[in-house]
Amino acid sequence: MVPATLHADGGARGNPGPxxxxxxxxxxxxxxxxxxxxxxxxxxxxxxxxTAVIEGLKLAHARGVTDLEVKLDSKLVVRQLNGEWKIKSDVLRGLAVEAKRLLNRFRSAKLEHVARGKNSDADKLVNQALDAAQVGELGAQWMPPDEEDDGRPKPGPGQTSLLD
Known part of the structure; x- marks a missing residue:
């Protein structure tokens, strides 16, 4: 028996958004x-x-986990996967089918809704990925020169400019 706990979180900046x-x-x-x-x-x-749940379940299975507790701060996902709430969206219904298929790979699997603060490590991972993606989109940004900057190289400490 290899028991483990999976904390999963997903987020978007904007809804929809990155x-x-x-x-x-x-x-x-x-x-x-x-x-x-x-x-x-x-x-x-x-x-x-x-998506976080699905990828987490794949990871846990690949690591040989047999008994899994899944902790999420999304009440919607927990209630839908536990069959307590209907799934109206076709997209979410397809994802739920995939998640349930993966849950069945484990000898035991329990889904638990937790307060956001008890899922903060997974939330940090979400924000790290969002921040990294945002930096990647922006790339190196050109910054306008200072008003006093004439575009010429500036002398270092203890040096004088021969251009003046």
Missing amino acids: AAIGVLLRDSEGAELDTISRSIGETTNNVAEY
Whole structure:
């Protein structure tokens, strides 16, 4: 038996907007086994949450986990996967089918809704991926010169300019 806890989170800046997932897999002692922090393009918060669960379940299975506790701060995803709430969106329904298929790979798997503060490590991974994607989109930005800057190289400390 290899028990573990999976913390998964997904988020989008805008809804829809740039989105990312964060996944943290811990062993039964609480030691970190693996993480995922990845941008997933433009989508909604709910799709990002489901994607985080799916990728986390794949990771846990690949690491040989047999008994899994999945902790999410998305009440919607937990309630839908537990069959307590209907899934109206075709997109979310497809993701739920995939998540349930993956959950069935484990000897035991339990989904638990947790307060946002108890999922903060996964949330940090989401924000790291979103920030990295934003920097990647912007790249190196040209900054306008200072008003006093004439474009010529400036002398270093203890040096004088021969151009003046």
